Amino acid sequence: MIATSTDVSKPKVATRKRLIDAAARLFALHGYNGLTMRSVALDAQANIAAANYHFGSKDAMVLEMLRERVQPINERRLELLNQAKNNQAGRPLTTHQIFHSLIFPIGEEISKSTKSRCSLAQLVARTFTEPVHFIEKMHQRFFSQIADIYYLELSLVYPNAPAREIYWHLHLAVSSMLGALAQHRRLNDFSRGHCAENDVGAMITRLIQFITHGFDRGIKTQF
Amino acid sequence: MIATSTDVSKPKVATRKRLIDAAARLFALHGYNGLTMRSVALDAQANIAAANYHFGSKDAMVLEMLRERVQPINERRLELLNQAKNNQAGRPLTTHQIFHSLIFPIGEEISKSTKSRCSLAQLVARTFTEPVHFIEKMHQRFFSQIADIYYLELSLVYPNAPAREIYWHLHLAVSSMLGALAQHRRLNDFSRGHCAENDVGAMITRLIQFITHGFDRGIKTQF
DNA sequence: GAGTTTTTCAAACAAGCGTTTTAATTGATT
DNA sequence: AATCAATTAAAACGCTTGTTTGAAAAACTC
Known part of the structure; x- marks a missing residue:
């Protein structure tokens, strides 16, 4: 159908990839409703029907x-x-290590x-x-299991803290991380030029610290 | 035009208010692109042309x-x-006081x-x-001066910290606050029932603490 | 209560949406 | 070179969008 087992062809997969890339950019810029099949086709220099041919529907393409x-x-x-767990060799992780593993990979991909x-x-x-309808499809599919894993790790660090506190x-x-990512492009304007938003590494480092402090102190002051 | 000086009439202002309320709910639920004039009219039990009559355009209505x-x-x-400043009588504020004044009012309105x-x-x-085009209109109009005021207050608390650090x-x-507000409705699912999302007061209190810790420790460890 | 202004209403407008259709074109295998 | 599936292309589909229109209704002024 789309690619044979010995796939060395170029233009075939190229269109599909161009569509995906265009969809990514336009989704980031304008969101799901703001992304249109025509704008994706235009951006990818493909035909309007190409996306429907390759993915079946707008929903399927974005997912x-x-x-x-x-x-x-x-x-x-x-x-x-x-x-990190291997390096600790059985000893409990630090929350900094845990949040580092959660946030750092995003910085890598951005860079x-x-x-x-x-x-x-x-x-x-x-x-x-x-x-709403769109998040629920996506969120359950990509993030619910990750959330479980991180809850487990954190509850091992603070075995005496009640589950409610860990979850809170x-x-x-996580909300802070998402907020920081969403607002990052505003950093330059917001800081009146004092902070450069193209320094992704600095953002990630500070974000990890900020969240670690918020989490640790919040738990420790109670337990 | 819309209301005379001795305004005791009801249905006239009612339609306008119903439109605003409907617009608020639908904007919160579906965003700007997801909010349609027809859905607003339906929700407000008004005519499709009513919103354009009262506000001129969709943009003007939402703004x-x-x-x-x-x-x-x-x-x-x-x-x-x-x-808070009056209570301190000249002594510097705490960051907790500052962030409390920033975040608490949202909790009040929600409640x-x-x-x-x-x-x-x-x-x-x-x-x-x-x-993008929509944020810029709105953000500059409603939030830029508030941001300046809070930057100033915080820089008074940490007079030795460079502006870059305060801004960062x-x-x-602020990003964390927005993220937490945006994600709040997911709290119940996320915590697998351990945290009740209808407890707005608990959310606000924890959020203020979380952010204060992140801010204070981040600045203090350096200065 | 006539006259004027303000507000509501149903209907239609052009433009843009996701999707489908049908035909032309491509490219690899026979 | 011929064949056949995979891909691209142009045009149109039905539907929804924000906005406009012109007349009816309501409210206010004098």
Whole structure:
């Protein structure tokens, strides 16, 4: 259908990839409703019917695009988490290590695509503020299991803290991360030029610290 | 035109108010692109042309709705901030006091409208993730001066910290606040029932603490 | 209560939406 | 070179969008 087993052809997969890339950029910029099949086709220099041919529908296209963008980040998260656990050799992790593994991979992906910089940050953030029916499809599919894993790790660090507190603070941490990603492009204006928004590394480092402090102190002052 | 000086009539202003309320709810639920004039008219039990008659256009209607929702919150913020300053009688404020005055008023407004609960949180948050052209209009109009005031207060608390650090951490604080508001409705699912999302007071209290810790420790560890 | 203004209403407008259809074109395998 | 599936292309489908129109209704003024 789409690709044979010995696939070395170029223009065939190219259109599909161009559509995905265009969809990613336009979704990040304008959200689900603001993304139109025509704008995607125009941006990808493809025909209006191409997207429907390759993906079947707008919904399917956007979900596939999100899958391709989110999956590598989630895989990297678990990789870093397991790496840290191996280094600790049985001793409990620090919350900084845990949040580092959660947030750092996003920074890596943002830095990779030097061209579309902020768009990935916005893309990830937008998946959490899009129209209800669409989030639910996506959120359950890509993030619910990750959330479970991180809850478990944090509850191991604070075995005496009640589940409610762990959940509350993890929720605040994740929400803060998403907020920071969503607002990042405003940093330059907001700071009146004092902070450069193209310094993704600085953003990620500070974000990890900020969230770690918020989480740790919030739990520790009670237990 | 719309209302005389001795205004005791009901149905005249009622339609306009019903439109604003409907616009607020639908904007919070579906965002700017997801809000349609027809859906607003239907929700407000008004004619399709009513909104255009009263406001001129969709853009003008939504901006007016935002103004009516955001302005009282901003006024209350400055009220609480000045209250705290008077209580301190010249001594520097604590960051907790500052962030309390920033965040608490939103909680008050959310609690007021018991009917549409989470919708205000989502509404405020959505104003920051909506299509670019629309944010810029709105953000500059309602939030830029507030940001300046809070930067100033925080720089008085940490007079030795460079402006860059204050801006960075304030940006993270505001972003976290917005993220938490945007994600609040997901709290119940996220925590697998451990945290009740209808407890707005608990959310606000924890959020203020979380952000204060993130801000304070981030600045203090460096200066 | 006539006259004027303000507000409501149903209907229609052009433009844009996701999707479908049908035909032309491509490219690899036979 | 011929064949056949995979892909692209142009045009149109039915539907929804924000906005406009012109007349009816309501409210207010004098």
